[in-house]
Amino acid sequence: MPADIDGLSLSFWILAVVTVGAAVAVVATRNIFRAAIYLVLSFVTIAALYLTLSAEFLAAVQILIYAGAIAVLLIFGIMLTREQRAGSPSGRLSFPALGVAGLVAFALTFVILGSRWNVSQAPLPADNTVAIADALFNQFVLPFELASVLLLAAIIGAIVLVRGSKE
Amino acid sequence: MLADYGYVGLLALVAIAFPVVTLLASKILSYIGVRPQRPSAVKSSTYECGMDTVGEAWVQFNFRYYYYALLFVVFDIETVFLYPWAVYFRKLELFGFIEMLIFILILVVGYLYAWKKQVLEWK
Numbered sequence: 001m002p003a004d005i006d007g008l009s010l011s012f013w014i015l016a017v018v019t020v021g022a023a024v025a026v027v028a029t030r031n032i033f034r035a036a037i038y039l040v041l042s043f044v045t046i047a048a049l050y051l052t053l054s055a056e057f058l059a060a061v062q063i064l065i066y067a068g069a070i071a072v073l074l075i076f077g078i079m080l081t082r083e084q085r086a087g088s089p090s091g092r093l094s095f096p097a098l099g100v101a102g103l104v105a106f107a108l109t110f111v112i113l114g115s116r117w118n119v120s121q122a123p124l125p126a127d128n129t130v131a132i133a134d135a136l137f138n139q140f141v142l143p144f145e146l147a148s149v150l151l152l153a154a155i156i157g158a159i160v161l162v163r164g165s166k167e
Numbered sequence: 168m169l170a171d172y173g174y175v176g177l178l179a180l181v182a183i184a185f186p187v188v189t190l191l192a193s194k195i196l197s198y199i200g201v202r203p204q205r206p207s208a209v210k211s212s213t214y215e216c217g218m219d220t221v222g223e224a225w226v227q228f229n230f231r232y233y234y235y236a237l238l239f240v241v242f243d244i245e246t247v248f249l250y251p252w253a254v255y256f257r258k259l260e261l262f263g264f265i266e267m268l269i270f271i272l273i274l275v276v277g278y279l280y281a282w283k284k285q286v287l288e289w290k
Contacts, residue, residue, distance in 0.1 A: 008169075011176060051172050061247050069240040076236040079228040133255030136248070137263050144266070147248070148273040151241050155277030158237040159286055162230075 011052055019045040036074050043067040057129045234286040238278070245274055 022042035029035040047062035125131040136144055196202040213220050252259070252267050259266070281287055 007173070048176075051175075052169070054169060057251060060250055064243055064247050064250075069243045072236050072239055076228065076233055080230055080233065082227050127254075129251050129254045133251035133259075136251060137255060137259055137266055141266060144248070145269055145273070148245075148270040151244060152273050152277045155238065155241050155274075156280055158241075159234070159281055159284055162233060162237065163284065163286065 008052055012049070015045045015049050015052070018042075019049065033075070033078050036071065036078055039074065040067050040071045043071065054124060054128065057132050231286075231289075234281070238281060238287075241274070241277065245271070 019042050022038045022045065025038040026035045026042070029038060043062060043066040047059040047067065050056075050059035050062055193202060197204055209215060248270065249267070252263065256263060
């Protein structure tokens with residue numbers, strides 16, 4: 001079915017261009033709040049990319065955690081500061097930062113291109129959310145319950161840390 | 168399965184096209200001279216038919232909101248676990264129900280702690 005594959009690669013390229021464009025806008029925008037909104041846009045388009053790879057659960061997690069939780073924390077962080085429109089003034093460190101970023105990008109590209117990726121030959125499960133649920137709720141019951149203990153520790157820790165300065 | 172998400176993509180395209188077409192039509196019509204353009208101070212205000220705004224929209228949030236953000240994050244992550252559970256619920260039966268009940272009860276302890284510490288109260 002060549003028509004289907006064409007649609008997929010078309011949507012891939014649209015999403016890829018929007019994702020990269022939004023990511024560039026995050027860095028290029030002076031207004032830090034708008035930069036955060038562009039970041040959310042790139043998170044959402046990455047979720048859509050996961051959907052095109054049939055990774056529905058991952059897409060849902062991407063939307064919930066990245067576009068939801070992390071975006072909320074970021075935007076709260078911005079709105080809690082004074083002068084949120086000013087953003088970060090460009091300092092003398094911009095050239096060293098460019099150098100370090102370039103080095104990291106070079107290293108990442110080198111590793112990605114150089115490593116041998118193990119591609120699974122097993123057929124894709126028809127509904128991989130069900131496969132994940134089966135693993136999570138039948139095989140890994142204890143780790144699943146422990147996750148809630150971890151979240152509980154996170155709630156209590158967060159409240160203690162935020163309240164701490166007041167006493 | 169994947170084709171179903173095509174409709175989501177289609178909806179997204181329509182959603183993007185709608186404001187673009189609307190604004191463009193307005194621009195074109197004003198260019199041709201069909202749409203009159205007589206701006207006034209009231210028309211250009213933020214809420215033409217509402218209260219006059221006071222101050223700026225860019226204000227510093229009270230840090231107490233941060234508690235809500237932190238609690239939201241934790242319960243947001245809980246939802247991540249609820250999603251596959253809901254998809255698979257029929258096959259899990261009672262065991263799955265009890266499993267999720269324990270999971271949520273442990274998190275409710277955190278909620279009660281937040282309640283007890285009065286971080287959800289508005290002063």
